[in-house]
Amino acid sequence: MAKESRLKYLTNGIIKENPNLVLVLGTCPTLATTSSIINGLGMGLSTAAVLICSNIVISAIRKIVPDKVRIPCYIVVIAGFVTVVQMIMQAYTPALYSALGLYIPLIVVNCIILGRAEMFANKHNVIDSALDGIGMGLGFTLTLCIMGAIRELIGSGTLLNFRVIPASIPGMNILNLASGGFFVFGCVMAAVHYFSKDKSKIRDNVGEADLFREAQDLKKKEA
Numbered sequence: 469m470a471k472e473s474r475l476k477y478l479t480n481g482i483i484k485e486n487p488n489l490v491l492v493l494g495t496c497p498t499l500a501t502t503s504s505i506i507n508g509l510g511m512g513l514s515t516a517a518v519l520i521c522s523n524i525v526i527s528a529i530r531k532i533v534p535d536k537v538r539i540p541c542y543i544v545v546i547a548g549f550v551t552v553v554q555m556i557m558q559a560y561t562p563a564l565y566s567a568l569g570l571y572i573p574l575i576v577v578n579c580i581i582l583g584r585a586e587m588f589a590n591k592h593n594v595i596d597s598a599l600d601g602i603g604m605g606l607g608f609t610l611t612l613c614i615m616g617a618i619r620e621l622i623g624s625g626t627l628l629n630f631r632v633i634p635a636s637i638p639g640m641n642i643l644n645l646a647s648g649g650f651f652v653f654g655c656v657m658a659a660v661h662y663f664s665k666d667k668s669k670i671r672d673n674v675g676e677a678d679l680f681r682e683a684q685d686l687k688k689k690e691a
Contacts (some may be wrong), residue, residue: 477596481603488611488653489660493579497571498612499649505628508616509609510564514557514572516605518549519581520598525549526589527597542585543576550575580608611656618652619643 487493494515501511525545533541554572557565565572575581584604589597620626623643625633633639642648 474596474599477599478603481600481605481607482610483607483660483664485604486607486611486660487580487583487604488608489657491580491583492657493583494608495653497574497578498615499646499653501568501571502612502615502619502649502652503623503644504620504626505613505616506564507567508612510557510561511568511571512605512609512612514553514568515575515578515580516601516609517553518546518575518578519584519605519608520601521549522546522581522585523589523597523601524594526585527592527594530590538590539582539586542582546581546585547576580604614656615649615652618656619648623648 481487483490485491488495488498497511497515502508522542522545526542529541529545530538550573553575554565557568557572584600588600592600617627621632623639623641625631625635625637625639640648643652
């Protein structure tokens, strides 16, 4: 049972409790940094690294931090890891750091990280919190990569900066804008909800609705 529950912690964040597409958290960086796969991947991995590390530390100190000051303590922990990630990116990937700009320091106030700290890491042990951080980080990164791929391919005709669609075919430039990000986000969210929901329940509900309509029609005829 312990192995099954830990596997659930690891896989929940990918689809079932995806922080973007199901919980609808962290939408600001999702829309702003998914103009390409590289930007989405960079933002996703940066956030995932902070999420995993902060979950581990917050879980380790949860019993010694007073409840009244736990939120400020969480923010200090998260800010420390964000600073480390920011300095590493600035040193080793300056182009990506410049492309992401302000959204790297804004990881500090990302709803996903603070939300998982309060809802999960504050109530579970270090290993489970680390697995939760990995699962949520993978789900977040996967969403950003999918959105980045769609927007980059249709908007610019490239993938990973390689030309895929001939330059003679104009791209849909609107997908490179914020409005295009909203549209792609809505489409991906709708697709995930459609393929992940229980089809049997839908069929049962449709059948019940049909029976209800038939009963109403019979009442009208009798009247």
